[in-house]
Every structure is written in structure tokens, then in C-alpha cells.
Amino acid sequence: MQLKDLQWFRQAVEAGNLHNAAEVLGITQPALSKAVQRLERSLGVRLLERTPRGVAPTAIGQTLHARALLLGQWADDTRHQIQDLKTGQSGELRVGTVPAIVESVMAPVLNHFLAQGPAVRFKVSMQLSGVLMQQLENGELDFAIAAVGAPVPAAFNHTVLGKQSSYVVARKGHPLLRGRFSVADMAAQQWVLPPSNIALRAWVESLFRANGIEMQPAFVQTDASPAAFAPLVRASHLLTVMTADSLAGSQGAGLVALPAPAPVWTLQIGLFWRRSAYFSSLMKEFREQVVKVFGERQVGRAGR
Structure with a gap:
């Protein structure tokens, strides 16, 4: 064989x-x-x-x-370990990340390694958390930066990076911002949302359900990050849910988080890797940089 x-x-x-x-x-x-x-x-x-x-x-x-x-994971780990022994600090990392922190976390981390020259290379996958965890389990990724679920699968090690807040977002000048509004007023709007099995969508549906309100079908349902539709939200009366990182970045230009009764949702973001994988010196430095940059990033409630 x-x-x-x-x-x-x-x-x-x-x-x-x-x-x-x-x-x-x-x-x-x-x-x-x-x-x-x-x-x-x-x-x-x-x-x-x-x-x-x-x-x-x-x-x-x-x-x-x-x-x-x-066996594929074993072969990859063996190759990484031998490369690590030969050169000390080189090789390739396959990293998956939720789209919301590409600008605020991944870009600064990659810039750190860029200074080390071509000896270090990256393959980056941008997906929602569920897809990333499956890719990590299948051995397609070395790291995944994703939402921390409960419980964390036993096959993974992880480091909790910190909290990620999410807000209901509209364009500046949206009719709801002209005065006081209710949860029912929010439900009457059209939305851009991910599928029902994603936390952002579940939060919105739970909000309306708790207030006895039936939510109308989303105008746009997307398996990508809703922030990808920021230009559409910026040019219309649509509402969506965006993370603090997306709102503070270039995608948040012209957008603003709605005040109460719109809630603020919070979850933990973590860095995951397979427990069975060989942890190279390159992986160690990558983990250190992600922890450092995530803690230093500047995010806030208001867009620009």
C-alpha cells in the first residue's frame, strides 16, 4: 500500500x-x-x-x-518537523480565519512575518467558524481562528484570544436613527444575514422571538460574512449584524451600530490547532503574534 x-x-x-x-x-x-x-x-x-x-x-x-x-496529517507533521530541524524557522502555515478579523488581526500578523523573507509562506482560508473547524479536523489547516464553542472538541488545543462584540448595523442617516425605535421597528426592516445555523443569525432570531415577534425572511441570506455586503447596506435601508472589528475597519465606513433597544452580542474568539499535530517553532511564533495583535487591536462601537 x-x-x-x-x-x-x-x-x-x-x-x-x-x-x-x-x-x-x-x-x-x-x-x-x-x-x-x-x-x-x-x-x-x-x-x-x-x-x-x-x-x-x-x-x-x-x-x-x-x-x-x-496518514496525511502524519505526513504533513513529519515534513514540518524535519523542515524545522533543518532550518529552525521556515516553512508553510495553513491558517483559517473568520473574515471579521482579517484586517485587524491577520494583516498585522502576516506583515510581521513578511519581514522574515520568502522562507515563511502562508495559505489563508477565510470562512465562517463551522467550516474552519471542519477544515482543521480534516487536516486542511494548521490553525483556525474562530468562535469558541461549548464544548471545544477533544481533538483540538486552543488559546482564548478574547471577546468579539457584534452589533446591529445600519447606514448613517437610516430612518431608525432619527428618533426612538422599538424591536418591532427593527423586525419590520429588511436584513442581510447568514444562515440560521450561524450564531449571528440565531442571535437576531432569538431577539425577535423573545419579544413575541415573527421575523420576515432575510432580503439577502449569505454563507459569507454579512460584512461583505457593507456597500449594499451603506447604500440602502438594510440592516445587518457586524462585528466590532469589521465596523472599526474599512468595511465600517459610513455605517453605525444602532443604539438600544438593539443589543450587543459577545462571544469568545480562539486560536485552535490539532492536539496531535507537531507544534513547530514557526507555529509557536505565529501563536505568539496572534495573541499579541488580537490584544492590541483597536475596535469600537461606532463606524466611520
Whole structure:
């Protein structure tokens, strides 16, 4: 059984299609098919079965895929450790972060490492917390900066960075800002919100539910950060929820947090990594920089 065959098999399972998997791997589809066949011959079982859309793992294939993930993580950790021993401070880090702190935290951290030259490289993924934690678990990331859930999965180590506040946000000059308003007035507005399984959306729905108000469907529902639609909010009467970091950054220009009865929601942000991963000197320095920059960042309630 070759590690390369396992890595290719893993990609086939995750793509659900041999043609797409081969394109990602940069190989031909026949080469990928032969790799899967070699694995099946060596194990004496079927690993993939055809579906109307491509392929899916058998029960044994699912087990092998889980093992392939672990082997991939082991190979990555081994490569990092050897690189660490050879050069002391070089290599590549794969970092995932929630979009809200890219400007206030990630940019200053990356700027710190930029001065060290090309020996240090980064791959950065910007996703909501749930996606980041899944990517970290799958071995696609070395670090994830995300919301701290309860409980934290046992497979992860983490450092709590601090609190992140979120506000109901509107453009300056919004009709609600011309006088006193109620929760019912907020519910009557149109909104830009993430899906219901995301904390920001759940907070808004809970606010209205607690006041006996049914919320109308969001005008825009997005699996990206609502802050990505700041230009639309700035040019309309739409409301959204933004973090203090987004509001204090360039996306918050022309926007302002609504006063009471609009609430302020707070959660903890943490830096996560796999408990089983080799913790290189580069990872240690990255953690130190993230903790430092997060604590020093300047955020506030009002936009600009």
C-alpha cells in the first residue's frame, strides 16, 4: 500500500467524481483509477461504488478514507518537523480565519512575518467558524481562528484570544436613527444575514422571538460574512449584524451600530490547532503574534 495511492483515493472520495479528483491532483483519470484498483487488490475489497453523479465510498472505503486523513496529517507533521530541524524557522502555515478579523488581526500578523523573507509562506482560508473547524479536523489547516464553542472538541488545543462584540448595523442617516425605535421597528426592516445555523443569525432570531415577534425572511441570506455586503447596506435601508472589528475597519465606513433597544452580542474568539499535530517553532511564533495583535487591536462601537 503506497501513501500516494491513499492520498489519491482520499481526493477521489472528497471530490465524489474521478474526473474532478484527477484534475485537482494534476493527473489523468486512468492513473487515478489504477491507484484505486491497486488499493482494492491489496486489501481484497471494493472501496468505491458508482453513483449517478460519480463515485461514493463503500463502508470499508469510508474507514480507509478516515485512515488516509490521519496518514496525511502524519505526513504533513513529519515534513514540518524535519523542515524545522533543518532550518529552525521556515516553512508553510495553513491558517483559517473568520473574515471579521482579517484586517485587524491577520494583516498585522502576516506583515510581521513578511519581514522574515520568502522562507515563511502562508495559505489563508477565510470562512465562517463551522467550516474552519471542519477544515482543521480534516487536516486542511494548521490553525483556525474562530468562535469558541461549548464544548471545544477533544481533538483540538486552543488559546482564548478574547471577546468579539457584534452589533446591529445600519447606514448613517437610516430612518431608525432619527428618533426612538422599538424591536418591532427593527423586525419590520429588511436584513442581510447568514444562515440560521450561524450564531449571528440565531442571535437576531432569538431577539425577535423573545419579544413575541415573527421575523420576515432575510432580503439577502449569505454563507459569507454579512460584512461583505457593507456597500449594499451603506447604500440602502438594510440592516445587518457586524462585528466590532469589521465596523472599526474599512468595511465600517459610513455605517453605525444602532443604539438600544438593539443589543450587543459577545462571544469568545480562539486560536485552535490539532492536539496531535507537531507544534513547530514557526507555529509557536505565529501563536505568539496572534495573541499579541488580537490584544492590541483597536475596535469600537461606532463606524466611520
